[in-house]
Amino acid sequence: MSTVGIVMLVHTALDRAEQVARVWVAGGCPVVIHVDKSVNKATFDRFKAGMSDLPDVLFSPRHRCEWGTWGLVAAAQEASELMLGKFPEVRHVYLASGSCLPLRPVKDLRDYLDARPKTDFIESATTADVPWTVGGLSEERFTLRFPFSWRQNRRLFDKYVEFQRKIRFRRKIPAGIVPHMGSQWWCLTRQTLSAILEDPDRAAYDRYFRKVWIPDESYFQTLARLYSQNIESRSLTLSKFDFQGKPHIFYDDHLQLLRRSDCFVARKIWPHANRLYDTFLNASDDAMKGTEPNPGKIDRIFARAVDRRTRGRPGLYMQSRFPNDTWENGVTSSAYSVFQGFTELFEDFEPWLARATGCRVHGHLFAPDRVEFEGRQTTFTGAVSDSAVLRDYSSIMFLRNLIWNTRGERQVFQFGPADNQKISWEIAKDPNAQISVITGAWAVPLFQSNRNFADLRAEAALLQKIESDHLVTLRSIYAKARIRIWTMAEFVEIPMEALQTVVDEITGKNVRRLTEAPRMVDLTGFGQFLQNLKNQGMHPYLMGDFPVDQAPVNLQPSPRKPYLVRK
Amino acid sequence: MGVWQSYRLRLQRQRLLARAWRKSRELRLIEDRSNGIRPNDILVFTTFRNEAVRLPFFFKYYRDLGVDHFIMVDNDSDDGGAEYAAEQPDVTLYSTKHSYRAARFGVDWLNHLQHKYAHEHWTLVVDPDELFVFPFCDTRPIRALTDWLDASAIRSFGAMLLDMYPKGAVDAEPYKKGQNPLEVACWFDSGNYSIQKNHLYYNLWIQGGPRARIFFKDEPNRAPALNKTPLVKWDRRYAFVSSTHMLLPRGLNLVYDEWGGEKASGILLHTKFLDTFTSKAREELERKQHYADGQEYKSYVAELENQPELWCKWSEKYINWRQLEILGLMSKGNWA
Numbered sequence: 001m002s003t004v005g006i007v008m009l010v011h012t013a014l015d016r017a018e019q020v021a022r023v024w025v026a027g028g029c030p031v032v033i034h035v036d037k038s039v040n041k042a043t044f045d046r047f048k049a050g051m052s053d054l055p056d057v058l059f060s061p062r063h064r065c066e067w068g069t070w071g072l073v074a075a076a077q078e079a080s081e082l083m084l085g086k087f088p089e090v091r092h093v094y095l096a097s098g099s100c101l102p103l104r105p106v107k108d109l110r111d112y113l114d115a116r117p118k119t120d121f122i123e124s125a126t127t128a129d130v131p132w133t134v135g136g137l138s139e140e141r142f143t144l145r146f147p148f149s150w151r152q153n154r155r156l157f158d159k160y161v162e163f164q165r166k167i168r169f170r171r172k173i174p175a176g177i178v179p180h181m182g183s184q185w186w187c188l189t190r191q192t193l194s195a196i197l198e199d200p201d202r203a204a205y206d207r208y209f210r211k212v213w214i215p216d217e218s219y220f221q222t223l224a225r226l227y228s229q230n231i232e233s234r235s236l237t238l239s240k241f242d243f244q245g246k247p248h249i250f251y252d253d254h255l256q257l258l259r260r261s262d263c264f265v266a267r268k269i270w271p272h273a274n275r276l277y278d279t280f281l282n283a284s285d286d287a288m289k290g291t292e293p294n295p296g297k298i299d300r301i302f303a304r305a306v307d308r309r310t311r312g313r314p315g316l317y318m319q320s321r322f323p324n325d326t327w328e329n330g331v332t333s334s335a336y337s338v339f340q341g342f343t344e345l346f347e348d349f350e351p352w353l354a355r356a357t358g359c360r361v362h363g364h365l366f367a368p369d370r371v372e373f374e375g376r377q378t379t380f381t382g383a384v385s386d387s388a389v390l391r392d393y394s395s396i397m398f399l400r401n402l403i404w405n406t407r408g409e410r411q412v413f414q415f416g417p418a419d420n421q422k423i424s425w426e427i428a429k430d431p432n433a434q435i436s437v438i439t440g441a442w443a444v445p446l447f448q449s450n451r452n453f454a455d456l457r458a459e460a461a462l463l464q465k466i467e468s469d470h471l472v473t474l475r476s477i478y479a480k481a482r483i484r485i486w487t488m489a490e491f492v493e494i495p496m497e498a499l500q501t502v503v504d505e506i507t508g509k510n511v512r513r514l515t516e517a518p519r520m521v522d523l524t525g526f527g528q529f530l531q532n533l534k535n536q537g538m539h540p541y542l543m544g545d546f547p548v549d550q551a552p553v554n555l556q557p558s559p560r561k562p563y564l565v566r567k
Numbered sequence: 568m569g570v571w572q573s574y575r576l577r578l579q580r581q582r583l584l585a586r587a588w589r590k591s592r593e594l595r596l597i598e599d600r601s602n603g604i605r606p607n608d609i610l611v612f613t614t615f616r617n618e619a620v621r622l623p624f625f626f627k628y629y630r631d632l633g634v635d636h637f638i639m640v641d642n643d644s645d646d647g648g649a650e651y652a653a654e655q656p657d658v659t660l661y662s663t664k665h666s667y668r669a670a671r672f673g674v675d676w677l678n679h680l681q682h683k684y685a686h687e688h689w690t691l692v693v694d695p696d697e698l699f700v701f702p703f704c705d706t707r708p709i710r711a712l713t714d715w716l717d718a719s720a721i722r723s724f725g726a727m728l729l730d731m732y733p734k735g736a737v738d739a740e741p742y743k744k745g746q747n748p749l750e751v752a753c754w755f756d757s758g759n760y761s762i763q764k765n766h767l768y769y770n771l772w773i774q775g776g777p778r779a780r781i782f783f784k785d786e787p788n789r790a791p792a793l794n795k796t797p798l799v800k801w802d803r804r805y806a807f808v809s810s811t812h813m814l815l816p817r818g819l820n821l822v823y824d825e826w827g828g829e830k831a832s833g834i835l836l837h838t839k840f841l842d843t844f845t846s847k848a849r850e851e852l853e854r855k856q857h858y859a860d861g862q863e864y865k866s867y868v869a870e871l872e873n874q875p876e877l878w879c880k881w882s883e884k885y886i887n888w889r890q891l892e893i894l895g896l897m898s899k900g901n902w903a
Contacts, residue, residue, distance in 0.1 A: 242901045246718060253706035270711060301903050309901030312829040316895045317762055319727040319794060320832035322771055322823045329827040379879045382758025385780045393787035394761035404895060405758035 002028040004110050005090035007079040009072065010098035011036040011065060013271035014047045017098035021057055023281050027106020030056040030090065032083045034075040037064040058082055068150050072216040073209065080193055091117060094187040099268040100237060101280055109264045120192050120228040123182030123235045124221040141213040142179040143170045174208050177222050184216040185237035185267065188224060195227035196220065238263035238295050240302040243310050248302050252276055257301070263293040315404050317397065331430040332403040336411040337506055338427055338434070341441030341488070343414050346518035356514060357506045359410040366395065366419035381405040395422040410506065417442050417466035428473045433481035435474060436502050439467060440488040440543030444521060447529045457538050464542055487544025495520065580815040583806040587678035593665040594640065594676055598653040601684055608635035609689045609709055612681060614673035615641060618695040619648035620843065623745040625695045626655060632699065633708035634691065638684055640676050642667050674807050685801035689713040692797050692811045693835065699726060699797065700888050701833035702899040715902055716800070723814065724798040725822030726833035729755050729896060730776045731840065731885065732877035738842040748838035749885060756780065757883040757894045760793065768813045770794060770820035777877040782866045791863055795835055796822055831900030834891050845871055
């Protein structure tokens with residue numbers, strides 16, 4: 001007869017529980033089964049009768065086991081007492097549930113425990129040190145009262161907790177114990193378990209834990225600390241919990257993962273996972289001697305799942321992720337750059353920038369007549385249309401979509417006061433945005449155009465107003481983008497230096513000096529153009545102090561030097 | 568304000584249920600196999616009209632997912648589809664010749680039938696041209712999903728409509744009965760959707776895809792809604808407000824996370840754009856039985872004259888649910 005006894009707490013899927021119990025017994029472990037009292041009597045009797053051929057299976061008195069309540073502890077206590085009383089050779093008692101599945105041959109587990117006869121495997125940590133708890137009740141589990149069911153009377157439960165906090169109610173923790181918590185699936189030695197069950201103060205402890213919240217995660221975990229000589233604070237049962245504190249469930253497609261985990265027992269298995277049950281219950285007996293459980297890979301998968309649920313993918317807006325403002329944890333998915341005033345000042349800025357940075361350089365994505373995708377394509381990644389109407393219908397979603405669709409490739413686009421300004425705030429608050437502005441450069445196309453001055457004056461006034469509003473946004477204390485603003489006058493003084501800084505930031509620091517400069521438009525007479533606007537009463541101030549060149553008109557014009565590149 | 572609003576919505580829900588009951592008189596029971604429905608069975612509810620060519624694959628697809636029973640309303644089909652459905656061993660069939668439009672596009676009929684059959688069942692409301700895809704649907708049956716939703720105390724599950732289309736003209740390749748429509752129409756738009764929140768009903772309003780891109784490029788606000796909540800653990804007090812886009816009580820519409828996380832969601836692959844579409848659009852335009860006077864169909868027919876191609880060089884070819892997950896159209900949430 002074996003030295004390991006299994007206590008099984010069964011709630012549902014009784015057929016699976018029976019299968020598993022048979023495997024335990026076949027492996028030489030006696031089993032004590034506790035069936036939840038909410039299972040009706042006829043079903044229970046059938047279940048019991050189905051296993052009448054197994055002398056080593058006993059049934060303990062039934063309790064109602066609602067999650068988070070004392071019933072689970074009472075069930076475990078009585079089943080353990082029965083186990084220790086009826087099977088004197090048992091040295092380790094393993095607490096399992098009906099939806100646990102042994103992944104390794106039972107003999108493996110027995111050998112493992114035989115090699116560690118004095119060790120108690122029970123996850124047990126003080127509340128102050130672990131952030132496991134869900135819903136904010138960690139230390140308070142032990143100091144408040146919980147007479148209302150969390151499952152059925154959630155509102156009353158919450159209200160009563162709130163009320164106790166308000167009146168500063170605190171229960172007294174019995175002397176001599178320090179609350180610990182951990183997985184409710186443990187494996188204790190006869191010494192420790194019997195010491196807990198036969199403790200002269202047990203009545204006092206029971207009375208106290210009866211009103212603790214989720215006592216099955218703290219009763220044995222706390223009391224084991226009093227008696228155990230050798231606690232190994234981990235559970236032999238592979239059982240992962242999600243962010244709501246409910247166990248992750250294993251399905252057929254986890255087969256390989258479970259196999260490679262080398263864990264002894266996994267919980268919780270979906271009752272209809274036929275392939276898992278078939279594989280592991282009919283596994284051959286070649287024991288994997290001495291292998292330590294290694295659930296790392298499963299841990300990572302479930303940790304990623306919880307992360308997906310709680311933090312999601314930054315920059316993604318979709319049917320099941322629609323974060324409120326400022327709760328996005330990342331406005332967009334990746335870095336992008338916005339240039340304002342550069343295409344106006346340089347003739348071949350877009351192709352030049354594409355060559356210098358290797359990014360995808362678009363034109364004015366928010367231009368009034370169409371979306372100027374790179375190469376003026378009619379659709380772009382994600383089948384985003386170039387229709388201005390569609391874009392303007394939801395311009396912020398347009399931008400988010402574009403950045404999300406092209407993640408992995410940096411997007412660059414031009415912006416200006418003639419464009420749809422709805423995204424102004426969106427890009428300003430986005431830490432992923434790099435915004436470079438040459439203020440007042442919108443005047444250059446006006447200067448070059450052949451239009452009536454009255455029209456030009458009106459348009460210049462409008463553009464200046466729009467750009468100035470945009471600048472207010474960019475200079476707001478809430479703006480989180482990397483923003484650089486030059487007046488046009490400043491910029492033409494040091495164009496290559498400014499471009500180098502911006503390009504360096506895009507490509508990564510100090511890769512190389514720019515070897516090729518974009519061609520600046522001929523600005524001869526621009527100062528005079530601005531002066532003319534001023535003379536008309538429209539003061540263009542965003543360009544900075546642009547010198548009015550050559551006030552005396554009869555001087556020989558000297559051709560502007562092209563910017564030379566220093567190697 | 569909050570209380571008053573809730574009260575108004577409650578009244579509206581009660582009106583919807585009363586209306587569904589009134590409209591139930593238009594339904595005639597053709598084939599009743601509903602006594603075969605066991606507790607916990609997963610039910611599909613469908614209204615159809617002249618879909619004989621699609622039904623064989625429809626049944627196969629949903630049986631393979633693990634659906635237990637179909638409850639269907641035939642709206643005056645004359646192509647043998649109703650007879651075919653009536654022969655199926657897991658179908659309860661109703662029939663009506665009344666107006667689809669007057670029954671608020673079939674919603675009243677289905678609200679009534681759900682009230683009658685679906686209480687405490689997981690129910691999936693889909694059209695014959697919609698194929699439900701959920702995380703892990705290639706390795707886990709739909710019951711795995713509903714069990715997980717039950718365990719997580721989630722009552723409703725969102726699945727956005729994703730319009731599928733062929734490469735080339737819509738009617739270039741004929742669809743054969745029983746064929747997987749995705750063999751013909753396997754392309755979709757992966758990232759051009761716009762989303763707004765409805766602050767009264769709490770649902771998201773999603774538009775976009777090829778229909779917005781081609782048919783509604785001048786009036787994007789009229790583009791059809793793509794948000795759907797087709798899978799619900801039904802209660803007889805629930806009611807769909809408009810198609811499966813909105814439900815009451817409105818808490819059921821909260822299938823999205825607002826704190827930055829992702830809830831689990833699926834996709835309804837919408838295989839509307841097969842070769843049958845052209846004739847169907849013309850017919851529907853004449854019947855004027857669809858939403859907003861069949862405005863939608865008016866746009867289709869107008870645009871179809873130009874032989875449009877829905878496919879573009881950035882269209883994505885459908886592979887499986889994992890692809891949709893990576894593209895961010897659906898999510899596993901914390902289901903692993």
